[in-house]
Amino acid sequence: MNMMNSLSDAPPVSGKGVFTPFFFCALLLVWFFFPAALPAAVVGNVEVKGLYSIEREELLHLLGISPGGTINEDIIRSGIKRAFMKGIFEDIAVETKGGEKTDVFVDITERDFIEKITLKGNFSVSGKTLREMLILKEEGFLLCDMVEKAVADLNPKLAQLGYPRASVKAEIERLEEPYRVNISLFIETGTPEVIQSIKISGVAEELKEFMKLSEGDVYDQLVLKKDIARIRALLKKQGYYRPLISSYSFSEGELSIAVNPGRKLRVSIEGNEEVSEKTLMHEIPFFTVEDFNEDIVQEAVYRMISLYYENGYPFAQIAPVVTEEDGSAAVKFFVFEGPEVKVGSITIRGSSFSEKRLRNVLSLKEGKKYNPDLIEADKEILKNFYYALGYLSVSVDDFETSYDEASRQMKLVITINEGEKTTIGQISVTGAAQIAPEEIKRVIRLKPGDPYNEVDIADARYRIIELYSNRGFPDVKVVVQREIEGTNATLGFTINEGAKVFFGKTIITGNSRTKYHIIGRELKKKEGLPFDYSMMTQERQELYRLGLFSDVELRTLNESEQERDILVRLRESDAGTVEFGIGYTDYERIRGFMDVGYRNLWGMNKQASLRLELSTIEQRYLFQYYEPWFLEKPIPFRLFLLGEKRREIDIDTRDVRYRLTRHSANAGTEKKLGKNIKAELYYEFSLVKTYDVKPDVILSKEDTGTLVISGVRLSLIYDTRDNPFYPSKGVLAGVSTKMTTPVFLSETDFVKLMMHCNIYHKLITGIVLAASVRGGIAEGYNDTRELPIVERFFLGGRTTVRGYEQDTLGPKGADGNPTGGNAFLMENVEIRASVTKNLGIVAFLDGGNVWVKAEDMDLSDFRFTAGLGVRYNTPVGPIRIDYGRKLQKEKGESTGELHFSIGHAF
Numbered sequence: 055m056n057m058m059n060s061l062s063d064a065p066p067v068s069g070k071g072v073f074t075p076f077f078f079c080a081l082l083l084v085w086f087f088f089p090a091a092l093p094a095a096v097v098g099n100v101e102v103k104g105l106y107s108i109e110r111e112e113l114l115h116l117l118g119i120s121p122g123g124t125i126n127e128d129i130i131r132s133g134i135k136r137a138f139m140k141g142i143f144e145d146i147a148v149e150t151k152g153g154e155k156t157d158v159f160v161d162i163t164e165r166d167f168i169e170k171i172t173l174k175g176n177f178s179v180s181g182k183t184l185r186e187m188l189i190l191k192e193e194g195f196l197l198c199d200m201v202e203k204a205v206a207d208l209n210p211k212l213a214q215l216g217y218p219r220a221s222v223k224a225e226i227e228r229l230e231e232p233y234r235v236n237i238s239l240f241i242e243t244g245t246p247e248v249i250q251s252i253k254i255s256g257v258a259e260e261l262k263e264f265m266k267l268s269e270g271d272v273y274d275q276l277v278l279k280k281d282i283a284r285i286r287a288l289l290k291k292q293g294y295y296r297p298l299i300s301s302y303s304f305s306e307g308e309l310s311i312a313v314n315p316g317r318k319l320r321v322s323i324e325g326n327e328e329v330s331e332k333t334l335m336h337e338i339p340f341f342t343v344e345d346f347n348e349d350i351v352q353e354a355v356y357r358m359i360s361l362y363y364e365n366g367y368p369f370a371q372i373a374p375v376v377t378e379e380d381g382s383a384a385v386k387f388f389v390f391e392g393p394e395v396k397v398g399s400i401t402i403r404g405s406s407f408s409e410k411r412l413r414n415v416l417s418l419k420e421g422k423k424y425n426p427d428l429i430e431a432d433k434e435i436l437k438n439f440y441y442a443l444g445y446l447s448v449s450v451d452d453f454e455t456s457y458d459e460a461s462r463q464m465k466l467v468i469t470i471n472e473g474e475k476t477t478i479g480q481i482s483v484t485g486a487a488q489i490a491p492e493e494i495k496r497v498i499r500l501k502p503g504d505p506y507n508e509v510d511i512a513d514a515r516y517r518i519i520e521l522y523s524n525r526g527f528p529d530v531k532v533v534v535q536r537e538i539e540g541t542n543a544t545l546g547f548t549i550n551e552g553a554k555v556f557f558g559k560t561i562i563t564g565n566s567r568t569k570y571h572i573i574g575r576e577l578k579k580k581e582g583l584p585f586d587y588s589m590m591t592q593e594r595q596e597l598y599r600l601g602l603f604s605d606v607e608l609r610t611l612n613e614s615e616q617e618r619d620i621l622v623r624l625r626e627s628d629a630g631t632v633e634f635g636i637g638y639t640d641y642e643r644i645r646g647f648m649d650v651g652y653r654n655l656w657g658m659n660k661q662a663s664l665r666l667e668l669s670t671i672e673q674r675y676l677f678q679y680y681e682p683w684f685l686e687k688p689i690p691f692r693l694f695l696l697g698e699k700r701r702e703i704d705i706d707t708r709d710v711r712y713r714l715t716r717h718s719a720n721a722g723t724e725k726k727l728g729k730n731i732k733a734e735l736y737y738e739f740s741l742v743k744t745y746d747v748k749p750d751v752i753l754s755k756e757d758t759g760t761l762v763i764s765g766v767r768l769s770l771i772y773d774t775r776d777n778p779f780y781p782s783k784g785v786l787a788g789v790s791t792k793m794t795t796p797v798f799l800s801e802t803d804f805v806k807l808m809m810h811c812n813i814y815h816k817l818i819t820g821i822v823l824a825a826s827v828r829g830g831i832a833e834g835y836n837d838t839r840e841l842p843i844v845e846r847f848f849l850g851g852r853t854t855v856r857g858y859e860q861d862t863l864g865p866k867g868a869d870g871n872p873t874g875g876n877a878f879l880m881e882n883v884e885i886r887a888s889v890t891k892n893l894g895i896v897a898f899l900d901g902g903n904v905w906v907k908a909e910d911m912d913l914s915d916f917r918f919t920a921g922l923g924v925r926y927n928t929p930v931g932p933i934r935i936d937y938g939r940k941l942q943k944e945k946g947e948s949t950g951e952l953h954f955s956i957g958h959a960f
């Protein structure tokens with residue numbers, strides 16, 4: 055086969071499959087010279103020229119061309135159409151040269167990509183405002199006449215801002231990289247139109263005080279429109295219910311605004327005590343609908359009475375009195391509230407179900423506020439309850455109500471006429487050819503003898519449609535026939551399966567920074583598989599989970615064909631982050647941090663961040679690198695580099711217990727073993743220098759000087775929490791073991807085992823019970839008898855046992871300084887109650903202790919504290935203040951401690 059195919063010109067950037075006339079002409083030429091599709095040929099070599107912005111792999115995927123595959127006219131035509139959907143190509147030419155194998159030559163011309171837009175010249179408008187007005191955007195593609203349109207579009211916008219004599223010119227600079235340009239805009243705003251005087255007719259001139267524009271300002275029409283809206287809002291606040299700004303003009307420096315305030319309306323309310331006037335005023339619609347007539351007055355009465363009903367005042371009455379004079383109107387609402395009424399006993403007659411079961415479905419509850427507006431709704435609730443159970447002829451009489459003045463309770467008597475129960479008899483399925491009727495009946499989930507219920511039938515129909523949609527039949531139609539004779543219902547599900555549809559190519563757009571294969575590896579390998587909407591939903595979720603995109607849209611193309619392409623339209627989010635903060639804690643006192651990160655290095659979804667921390671006792675940096683696919687396998691890899699200089703102090707005297715300098719590197723991987731289970735394996739290397747150590751703290755030779763600590767850590771984590779910052783239910787549990795060894799050049803040898811289990815349970819709305827158990831043991835081996843001080847366990851402080859100073863619970867040296875130990879056990883129990891949306895209080899009970907050796911552990915040594923705390927919620931966790939009181943205070947100890955921090959204790 056010897057064939058040349060030059061199909062050029064591109065569709066609009068929208069990518070909606072609308073092509074220019076020239077493109078259609080090119081297709082017609084191909085059809086003229088090749089009226090019937092040529093036989094498919096085998097592809098030999100493929101040569102691509104002019105491609106820069108996307109990978110060769112992606113282009114060939116879109117074109118449907120691959121060495122060893124087949125090619126013909128239809129494949130070329132469809133492939134070029136798909137490629138233009140990317141929105142980055144100006145021209146695509148495909149040439150084939152035959153032989154035993156057909157070589158393919160693809161010549162690409164891309165659209166120019168805007169790297170940078172520079173604003174130059176003398177302009178009085180901010181650069182940010184100018185960039186927002188431009189239709190040209192950095193990191194966007196440049197269409198053929200877009201620069202001219204941008205210049206023409208900017209002039210009237212500048213005129214609106216008060217610069218009618220502005221001039222705009224543009225220059226395009228081509229960069230060394232192919233298809234990359236910089237654009238320079240030369241803007242001269244010129245002499246502006248300045249407001250010399252402002253005249254407001256129809257109302258008091260004092261309204262000028264509420265305008266942003268004033269004499270001497272540039273005549274900015276955008277600001278003027280906001281001022282006009284502000285004037286209207288002020289007039290409405292003053293009682294004018296239909297103010298109009300009939301016109302405004304600007305001539306020779308004078309701004310004239312004509313205002314017609316309309317009629318003034320005075321509204322007042324008398325007789326209300328239980329519901330505030332402000333609350334009632336919100337129900338009055340005059341100023342919202344900007345009208346005043348008898349119907350709207352009655353609407354206001356109805357809405358206010360409904361409000362009283364909601365608050366339990368069923369006898370409330372409101373009488374409006376309207377007066378009109380001198381072009382103004384006044385309406386006064388006289389309120390009779392009556393007594394507050396509760397729901398008394400609810401008696402239900404004629405039902406075969408328990409009264410308790412029926413009361414549970416009602417909106418009206420015994421002992422709660424009585425609202426007569428809920429009676430009709432409750433009648434419908436009862437009917438729907440019975441319909442769901444097959445009682446199709448049920449009727450509910452009007453509720454009988456009797457008011458007990460002494461108790462201020464409204465008793466209810468409800469009479470129900472159930473009628474006979476209708477059940478499902480025979481169920482038939484017709485029209486099923488591609489899926490066995492037995493499988494369809496399984497997803498229907500209805501069986502003879504079940505109550506007849508329209509909701510269950512509708513759900514069954516939906517499940518059939520879902521079954522077919524997941525098997526490649528997206529156009530399936532299901533009709534349900536019903537025949538009811540007496541109490542027996544026969545159901546027939548008639549299925550029109552439609553044609554079987556398969557997945558075609560996937561077209562990805564909008565990823566200017568993210569590499570194609572990074573997105574592609576998150577998508578299912580679905581080309582040629584039966585079409586399945588659920589697979590598209592999963593793909594959308596996976597792409598969102600990357601954290602690289604603010605918007606992900608998937609839609610099908612060529613829906614009339616049996617093979618349907620998928621268009622993935624992405625909007626990339628900002629990949630860089632900068633965070634900083636300052637705070638106060640009881641131990642570090644003033645502390646601050648700065649965090650700089652980037653989550654899409656080289657467009658490969660590789661993430662890096664650098665965090666700097668500074669406090670009165672510590673200077674620290676932490677560098678993190680994260681790669682979600684290590685060695686092109688879906689295995690996350692993390693690297694941590696840590697450097698810190700810290701001094702441990704006595705919180706009261708601020709005396710130094712010891713100082714340390716640490717440099718460490720951790721590298722490892724994580725693996726999800728299930729929906730809620732994760733395993734971690736890390737190698738840890740630390741170079742620690744400990745000095746200025748109090749003599750009574752030294753337990754081993756490793757407690758002073760420079761020490762290499764090197765080993766591996768293996769962890770298993772189980773997490774079912776509903777929210778990592780504010781959990782209200784779920785479990786967070788884990789176990790980890792760390793082993794150092796001379797094999798990794800470690801100068802101290804030990805094994806450390808730690809575990810934790812946190813449980814969260816919502817007791818009632820706004821109250822959560824949280825409980826935690828944590829523990830750990832460590833043991834040295836070879837020449838190590840005592841763990842170095844940096845690896846020992848310490849308790850006491852804001853995140854362990856509150857009420858004790860930081861790290862002071864447990865063994866102490868001769869001078870009273872804490873030495874830590876090789877074993878610890880602790881518990882925390884909290885009752886967390888929400889007072890408002892952001893404010894909460896906590897009651898807690900903490901307990902625990904540290905022992906020098908694991909064999910010394912004794913639960914009778916537990917030290918307990920109890921206390922209260924306040925929480926103020928923020929996006930990064932709650933700011934908290936806790937006061938813990940020692941329940942087993944020893945001689946010389948404080949009664950308790952006050953703690954300040956961010957985040958929950960556990």
